[in-house]
Amino acid sequence: xxxxxxxxxxxxxxxxxxxxxxxxxxxxxxxxxxxxxxxxxxxxxxxxxxxxxxxxxxxxxxxxxxxxxxxxxxxxxxxxxxxxxxxxxxxxxxxxxxxxxxxxxxxxxxxxxxxxxxxxxxxxxxxxxxxxxxxxxxxxxxxxxxxxxxxxxxxxxxxxxxxxxxxxxxxxxxxxxxxxxxxxxxxxxxxxxxxxxxxxxxxxxxxxxxxxxxxxxxxxxxxxxxxxxxxxxxxxxxxxxxxxxxxxxxxxxxxxxxxxxxxxxxxxxxxxxxxxxxxxxxxxxxxxxxxxxxxxxxxxxxxxxxxxxxxxxxxxxxxxxxxxxxxxxxxxxxxxxxxxxxxxxxxxxxxxxxxxxxxxxxxxxxxxxxxxxxxxxxxxxxxxxxxxxxxxxxxxxxxxxxxxxxxxxxxxxxxxxxxxxxxxxxxxxxxxxxxxxxxxxxxxxxxxxxxxxxxxxxxxxxxxxxx
Numbered sequence: 001x002x003x004x005x006x007x008x009x010x011x012x013x014x015x016x017x018x019x020x021x022x023x024x025x026x027x028x029x030x031x032x033x034x035x036x037x038x039x040x041x042x043x044x045x046x047x048x049x050x051x052x053x054x055x056x057x058x059x060x061x062x063x064x065x066x067x068x069x070x071x072x073x074x075x076x077x078x079x080x081x082x083x084x085x086x087x088x089x090x091x092x093x094x095x096x097x098x099x100x101x102x103x104x105x106x107x108x109x110x111x112x113x114x115x116x117x118x119x120x121x122x123x124x125x126x127x128x129x130x131x132x133x134x135x136x137x138x139x140x141x142x143x144x145x146x147x148x149x150x151x152x153x154x155x156x157x158x159x160x161x162x163x164x165x166x167x168x169x170x171x172x173x174x175x176x177x178x179x180x181x182x183x184x185x186x187x188x189x190x191x192x193x194x195x196x197x198x199x200x201x202x203x204x205x206x207x208x209x210x211x212x213x214x215x216x217x218x219x220x221x222x223x224x225x226x227x228x229x230x231x232x233x234x235x236x237x238x239x240x241x242x243x244x245x246x247x248x249x250x251x252x253x254x255x256x257x258x259x260x261x262x263x264x265x266x267x268x269x270x271x272x273x274x275x276x277x278x279x280x281x282x283x284x285x286x287x288x289x290x291x292x293x294x295x296x297x298x299x300x301x302x303x304x305x306x307x308x309x310x311x312x313x314x315x316x317x318x319x320x321x322x323x324x325x326x327x328x329x330x331x332x333x334x335x336x337x338x339x340x341x342x343x344x345x346x347x348x349x350x351x352x353x354x355x356x357x358x359x360x361x362x363x364x365x366x367x368x369x370x371x372x373x374x375x376x377x378x379x380x381x382x383x384x385x386x387x388x389x390x391x392x393x394x395x396x397x398x399x400x401x402x403x404x405x406x407x408x409x410x411x412x413x414x415x416x417x418x419x420x421x422x423x424x425x426x427x428x429x430x431x432x433x434x435x436x437x438x439x440x441x442x443x444x445x446x447x448x449x450x451x452x453x454x455x456x457x458x459x460x461x462x463x464x465x466x467x
Contacts, residue, residue, distance in 0.1 A: 004033045004174075006197065007181035008040060009047030010190025016040055019199055021175055024090040024316040024323075025306040025350045031087075033174050036196035038205050041166070044194040045211050048137045048164035051191025056134045056162040063160050064111040066187055070152075071107040073183040074100060081148060081176060086307040088175045089147060090315040090351075091270050093307050103149045109433035110156040113454050127465040132458035134162030135237060136213035139206045141227070142177075143219040144170035144318050145273045151177050153448060154216045155184070159192055161457035163214070166194045168202060170219075172319045207231050214238070214457065218275075221397075221442045228445070239446035239456050242439060244399025245279045245371045247392045248428060249385075249414065250291065251405035252284035259404050260294035264377075266402070266428035268302070268355050271314050272375040273322070276400045276422065276429050280368050281379045282388045288381040292340060292359045295379060299341035299355040306350070316351040317374055323351035326374035329367055330356065333376060337361030342375070363391045371397065385414060393419045398440025402428040 005012035015034025023030040036044070055063075074081065078100045085096035121128040140154030147169055158165040169177035174197040181195035196202070203223075207215050207230040214237040217227050224240040231238050248263050267278040283291045307315040317323040327345055333356065334343060342356030355375040361368055367378045382388045392401065400422035403411040408425060415423035421438040424430050431437060436452040438444065447453050 002031070002033050004031070004178040005182070006034050006036055006040065006178070007185055007193065007195040008044045009050075009194065010185060012182060012185055013040075015197065019171060019174065019197060021088055022172065022319065023087050023350075024318050025308075025352075027320075027350045031175060033178060033197060036198055036202065038202065041196055041198075041202050041205055042209075044166045044196050045137060045206075045209055047191035048166055048194055049211050051189060052134075052136055052164045055159070055164055055189060055192045058162070060114065063162065067107045067111040067156055067160060069187045070155075070183065071104045071111070073187065074104050074107070074148075074180075077179070077183065078104075081179060083308070084176045084179060085148060086315070088173045089144065090318050091307050092312045092315050095270060096307065099146055099149050103152045106149070106433040107152055107156050110160055110454070113157075113160065113451055115161070115451065115454060115458060124467055126467055129463045131461045131463060132161070132455060133461050135457060135459055136163060137211055138163045138165045138214045138216060138457065139212050140165055140167045141203060141206070141215065141217045141219065142167070142169055144173040145270055145275075147173040147176040148180065150218050151180055153218070155193060157448075157454045157457050158216065159188065161454055163457055164192045164194075166196060166206065166212075168196055168198060168206065171197065171199045203227070204230055207236070208233065210234055212236060216457075217241070224444065237456070239448060239453075240444045241275070241437070241448055242399075242442060242444040243371045243373075243397060244275050244439065244443050245369070245395050245397040246276055246400045246402070246420070246428075247388075247418075248278045248281045248402045248404060249388055249392070250281060250283045250287070251385075251403070251407070251411065252286045253406045254287070254404050256287055256290045256294055260291055260298060262426075262428065263404070264295055264298045267377040268299075268314055268375055269429065271317060271353075272377075273318060273373055274429065276431065278377065278402070278428055279371055281377060282382050282392075283379055285381045285383050288359075288379075292357065292379055295357045295377065296341040299357050302355050304346065304352055304354065314355055314375060317353060318351070320351060322373065323353070326353055326372065326376065329370075329372045329374065329376055332366040333358040333361070333378070336365040336367060337378065363394070369395070389414065389417050393417075396442045399443035400424070400429075402426075
């Protein structure tokens with residue numbers, strides 16, 4: 001019997017099957033968790049549907065208070081949750097503690113948000129009000145890179161808006177979500193929050209179910225497209241936060257050492273497994289040699305190890321499938337460019353790859369054009385900003401990007417030319433619960449975070465009264 005349980009209808013229950021969870025630093029299972037069947041997925045939907053009317057009628061202030069309770073519970077269980085994150089996801093313990101703190105902070109900010117009625121006409125002819133109504137049953141499907149944070153990116157706005165939710169974590173990182181379920185059981189009315197696990201087999205069942213009103217998904221573009229197709233027959237609402245190939249464009253006037261450190265951290269956070277990470281760096285030719293040398297030094301000095309070991313900077317790739325994919329990117333980098341740091345999978349247990357810097361590479365090669373989602377950074381020299389803008393905008397992705405320069409006005413003008421949902425100047429991955437997050441092109445549909453993200457979990461309704 002597992003220490004972890006599914007959360008269905010306010011009850012912590014065993015699954016109809018089980019699932020082994022691999023610790024990526026060891027390459028072996030560290031825990032067995034319950035696995036839901038299609039019948040249990042239907043039970044979760046039924047419970048969420050039954051809970052929805054009462055929750056939708058619950059005063060908004062009470063729903064806000066429940067998010068504060070959840071934030072308090074996460075803070076109280078922070079050390080345990082951080083350790084679980086390291087064991088199942090692989091990130092260093094300090095990053096895991098950061099994810100717990102971010103999760104708590106996001107929930108506390110969600111609890112401050114409101115969607116008040118808006119009066120658009122009030123005169124002798126009519127009284128017209130725009131309202132936001134909840135949608136019903138929501139399904140949240142999340143990726144394996146931030147299992148706790150992204151879970152609450154779905155739960156927070158969904159339940160605040162008055163919906164009930166079924167959360168399905170990635171099968172390689174279900175443990176933290178199940179621990180979160182135990183906290184939710186004691187906070188929310190039965191059926192408002194349900195958490196089930198699978199082995200990548202329940203997604204189509206959930207997304208096609210007629211009683212589900214909306215899908216909130218974070219993950220790959222390929223999976224996002226399948227979810228959109230599966231949802232089409234019932235015209236479900238979808239919010240899709242998908243992949244990216246984020247550029248960092250470095251102009252000639254930067255402080256090389258300072259900028260290299262910031263870009264390195266933006267590229268190798270969570271072993272590069274961040275949708276908004278720096279995936280390609282375009283560096284002006286006048287500082288190209290110095291920037292490559294500094295990035296290579298940082299990569300060589302990084303401590304790559306089990307995230308539970310003190311001093312670890314970079315942990316393992318999260319799962320074997322991604323590990324093999326990233327090794328393929330290393331082969332492409334070796335073939336098409338010049339590797340000046342890293343370049344190898346490490347000879348040890350687990351899924352470790354050396355942080356890798358690739359120079360003398362250009363657009364048109366796999367390592368530049370595709371999202372690596374691993375610890376590899378290609379560095380491309382440029383002389384003309386217009387050429388870089390053209391190259392960047394030719395990508396199928398448009399999630400984020402950054403411009404680096406001492407001339408902030410010039411950098412901001414370049415940022416406005418880039419087709420990406422988030423553009424930063426002299427920073428990268430500067431996100432927050434008060435900042436809307438959206439993607440251009442194949443990087444997604446809809447918005448997450450802030451009031452715009454909350455509104456995605458509602459149906460706009462107009463009440464028009466004739467005087």
